[in-house]
Amino acid sequence: MSKALDGVRVLDFTHVQSGPSCTQLLAWFGADVIKVERPGVGDATRAQLRDIPGVDSLYFTMLNSNKRSVTLNTKDPKGKEVLEKLIRECDVMVENFAPGALDRMGFSWERIQELNPKMVMASVKGFGPGQYEDCKVYENVAQCTGGAASTTGFADGPPTVSGAQIGDSGTGLHLALGVVTALYQAKATGKGQKVLAPMQDAVLNLCRVKLRDQQRLERTGEMKEYPQYAKGEEFGDAVPRAGNASGGGQPGWILKCKGWENDPNAYIYFITQAAVWEPICKVIGKEEWATDPGYATLEARLPKLESIFATIEEWTKTKTKFEAMDILNKYNIPCGPVLSMKEIANDPSLRESGTIVEVDHPERGKYLTVGNPIKLSASPTEVGPSPLLGEHTDEVLSALLGYSAEDIEAMRAEKVI
Numbered sequence: 532m533s534k535a536l537d538g539v540r541v542l543d544f545t546h547v548q549s550g551p552s553c554t555q556l557l558a559w560f561g562a563d564v565i566k567v568e569r570p571g572v573g574d575a576t577r578a579q580l581r582d583i584p585g586v587d588s589l590y591f592t593m594l595n596s597n598k599r600s601v602t603l604n605t606k607d608p609k610g611k612e613v614l615e616k617l618i619r620e621c622d623v624m625v626e627n628f629a630p631g632a633l634d635r636m637g638f639s640w641e642r643i644q645e646l647n648p649k650m651v652m653a654s655v656k657g658f659g660p661g662q663y664e665d666c667k668v669y670e671n672v673a674q675c676t677g678g679a680a681s682t683t684g685f686a687d688g689p690p691t692v693s694g695a696q697i698g699d700s701g702t703g704l705h706l707a708l709g710v711v712t713a714l715y716q717a718k719a720t721g722k723g724q725k726v727l728a729p730m731q732d733a734v735l736n737l738c739r740v741k742l743r744d745q746q747r748l749e750r751t752g753e754m755k756e757y758p759q760y761a762k763g764e765e766f767g768d769a770v771p772r773a774g775n776a777s778g779g780g781q782p783g784w785i786l787k788c789k790g791w792e793n794d795p796n797a798y799i800y801f802i803t804q805a806a807v808w809e810p811i812c813k814v815i816g817k818e819e820w821a822t823d824p825g826y827a828t829l830e831a832r833l834p835k836l837e838s839i840f841a842t843i844e845e846w847t848k849t850k851t852k853f854e855a856m857d858i859l860n861k862y863n864i865p866c867g868p869v870l871s872m873k874e875i876a877n878d879p880s881l882r883e884s885g886t887i888v889e890v891d892h893p894e895r896g897k898y899l900t901v902g903n904p905i906k907l908s909a910s911p912t913e914v915g916p917s918p919l920l921g922e923h924t925d926e927v928l929s930a931l932l933g934y935s936a937e938d939i940e941a942m943r944a945e946k947v948i
């Protein structure tokens with residue numbers, strides 16, 4: 532079956548996580564992604580957090596599947612010539628070097644446009660234009676500067692970063708959308724353009740509801756769904772950390788389930804959706820709350836959320852998280868077990884849908900990875916292994932760029948490739 536991005540060629544000049552997560556998506560949608568890496572070294576993540584000596588790490592293999600790898604010293608004059616040819620042959624270039632690195636290499640946006648006016652040139656940077664634009668940034672820095680850390684965690688604890696890589700893979704997703712949108716516009720204009728996804732901006736986009744709350748707080752001085760309200764605590768002048776409170780208008784919390792004393796993940800997320808308040812009362816054995824004016828409306832419940840959740844927890848503690856899930860779903864009560872990575876890795880539905888996939892790597896053997904979470908009915912994703920360092924150098928230089936075997940050998944001898 533054909534793929535959505537068949538015929539699109541991507542010069543992948545990315546490393547670590549943010550950029551590679553973008554180009555991996557493009558590869559899964561069918562683009563020919565050619566990853567350019569430094570000879571002998573490659574993407575730094577090949578060697579980071581290794582679990583098998585001498586073999587590409589899971590960090591690398593799980594972010595670079597379905598790509599080709601070419602080694603090229605792009606600071607060497609001959610290497611620059613090869614890069615120029617590659618730029619002419621590609622539709623998209625994606626990079627996430629430190630600010631200014633491409634310019635220092637001699638490949639400014641102006642130069643790239645001279646070489647290929649149709650080029651869609653996509654970049655991840657830590658910050659957009661402004662006081663911090665020259666700064667290097669990693670995941671947790673972006674979580675701190677984009678509003679995630681100040682709004683995550685419990686009110687009596689420090690700012691907290693999330694396990695979800697919203698700064699890196701979150702920005703990669705944003706960038707991928709920018710790339711395909713620019714490709715779409717190029718169909719009409721015949722011209723490429725620059726696409727920039729700053730990590731701070733991407734994280735803020737994912738924290739949109741917290742900027743909503745900042746403005747609500749400034750207008751009203753309180754937010755009734757936050758635990759601070761039920762506790763009668765003063766709100767400050769900035770959005771506080773809300774623990775496990777739901778980010779929407781339906782109050783929720785994480786509650787203990789049977790076995791919580793020994794299992795750190797024996798918990799369930801429980802949402803007291805107003806529409807199903809009556810069934811909630813029935814399930815937890817508090818039928819009288821359904822009609823009691825002190826509990827029957829959302830407004831009446833908000834100041835009592837802490838004690839309401841404590842009462843519901845008395846019930847959830849008598850069930851495993853899966854038993855509670857089964858019972859609550861019969862009544863359409865929105866809830867979800869806290870799943871450990873071990874449980875997720877073995878989840879039959881995620882395996883079935885291709886979101887958890889087993890891949891065979893020539894050096895490491897079989898390993899699990901997260902497949903394409905975006906499902907296109909007419910462009911299915913087959914997840915392949917990541918390339919070995921320079922695995923496709925000869926193939927790309929000869930078949931795509933027209934170099935002879937002698938040229939290639941000479942460049943190898945001079946460590947250009």
Ligand code: CAO
Nearest residue numbers: 547548549568569604605627628629632657667668669670
């Ligand atoms: N041939 C020759 N040189 C190469 C090369 C190649 N194939 N590929 C990269 N280089 C060079 C770069 O040109 C750069 O050289 P200069 O410093 O002389 O300009 C050098 O390698 C280092 O690149 P870098 O500065 O991007 O890498 P770093 O490890 O120092 O910094 C990071 C890493 C991620 C902090 C930085 O790249 C960055 O801030 N990127 C933008 C934000 C981002 O994507 N962060 C997410 C990372 S995932 O958590």
